[in-house]
Amino acid sequence: MTTPIIDLRGISKSYAGIRALEGVDFAAQRGSVHAILGENGAGKSTLIKIISGVVQPDAGEMRLKGQPVRFSTPSAATAQGVVCMFQELSLIPDLSVADNISIAAPPRRFGLIDRKAQLSRAAELLARVRCEDVDPRTLVRDLSLSRRQMVEIAKALGRGPQVLILDEATSALTAQDVQTVYDLLGKLTGEGVTTLFISHRMHEVEALCDRLSVFRNGRHIETFAKGERTDAEIVRLMIGRDVTAKYPPKPAPVVRPPVLKAEGLEWESALKGVSLSLGKGEILGVGGLDGQGQKELLLALFGVLKGVRGKVELGGRGLPSSPVDAKTGQPRVALIPEDRKTEGLMLPMSIADNLVTAAFDRITRSGVINPARLDAAVQDGIARLQIKVGSVTDAVRTLSGGNQQKVVIAKWLMTEPDIILMNDPTRGIDVGTKQEIFRMMRDLADGGKSILFYSSDYAELIGCADRVIVLYDGRVVRELEGSTITEEAIVGASLNIGTAA
Secondary structure: OOOOOEEEEEEEEEEOOEEEEEEEEEEEOOOOEEEEEOOOOOOHHHHHHHHOOOOOOOEEEEEEOOEEEOOOOHHHHHHOOEEEEOOOOOOOOOOEHHHHHOOOOOOEEOOEEOHHHHHHHHHHHHHHOOOOOOOOOOEHHHOOHHHHHHHHHHHHHOOOOOEEEEEOOOOOOOHHHHHHHHHHHHHHHHOOOEEEEEOOOHHHHHHHOOEEEEEEOOEEEEEEEOOOOOHHHHHHHHHOOOOOOOOOOOOOOOOOOEEEEEEEEEEOOOEEEEEEEEEOOOEEEEEOOOOOOHHHHHHHHOOOOOOOEEEEEEOOEOOOOOHHHHHHOOOOEEEEOOOHHHHHOOOOOEHHHHHHOOOHHHHEEOOEEOHHHHHHHHHHHHHHHOOOOOOOOOEHHHOOHHHHHHHHHHHHHOOOOOEEEEEOOOOOOOHHHHHHHHHHHHHHHHOOOEEEEEOOOHHHHHHHOOEEEEEEOOEEEEEEEHHHOOHHHHHHHHOOOOOOO
16 A cells, blocks of 8 residues: 555644544545545644644644654645645735735845746746736735635645645635636646645535545544545534434515615626515525625625615615614614625634624623623623634634634624625535524524525525525526525526526
């Protein structure tokens, strides 16, 4: 049997007395795509941090190409060909794409950064990931989330990986960019590069990966070849129990009084006359390919965008003038943003501080924080979403992705909103947490809350939404309800192709 390119034996790691990994054995072969699966909190992130030199194990040994190694820093790992692209992007928004791609080792001439060579290198790497439309001189903050993700991949390729670790690398990508990543991984595999692939999208795992390893509660449960386990069996290994119905049952169709009506919403080139109606206690899904105006629609309804034209009836008022107006007016509106790490959380701050930032009025009196109210609000938020935490004083960045998303949702539920706008709320989280969020959405709707949510996963729209509107080029091109909410209908409308109802 050939020597694994990466081989971990008896790896353990604890944080503040909480065991993240316990006695883990794991190996991956050269020139393979190896999936690492598990719920958020299963130990996947700690595993890849140890492999990439971000943290050190408390016990155990790691071998690279048969030789013992222990990386003290990510730079030490990169120097030996181990490159990790984390779910939390490492790009610096106020630097150019070229600066970000070469930030660790920029080309130099006479001791100074060679700007011409830097731009040329960035253009070459961007072309490799089919991002020729991105100018290397563009500031990263001016790029869409999908394009930022592709720049991050280009940056990783520029480091010459022999072991490439991708943590939810496709979670924010358009369908076209996902295909680009598929093609790229195929080429890298042919060149002998090993990819460790973390994804909660089982169709991606099925399409890309040769072998799969399942982790649960900090332990390596099983490794097997693709095709040896069904999806149901894999999920059972991940969560340690049989899976019940993925989506909660929908109520029978009823006539719902509208709490939100929009007619002819326009904003720059993103919204071109969007009209919709959201009923009390309804879950209205928003579909379409990424970048068709879904994000701008939610931001407009939350009062973020300026210069929005059109008519909005929101209870007895019009379009919110600002997010503060949205969350404090009647009816109250909340927004679960697209990117929890940059738009929903303040990562260095504590879990407690993040939970109460949207609802200071609940914990203050005359502008002074009441400690008893603060503690009660934090504990209520944790219990309401069943957030797994060590200490509420820990930085929120120490939580798993699923628990971070729960903090974002709990934070906004503290404002007691009547209307909840959700932008791809389950992106990059595990199947168990997804089920909890689906159940929570239906419970909120059954309790009279109204939900408008965009999802890049058509199955979620089919399983969760009472009605679905599909956007194409900034316009609503189709409305679906009942038995007409099918994948064929959503895909057809997303491409602006007429399909039978």
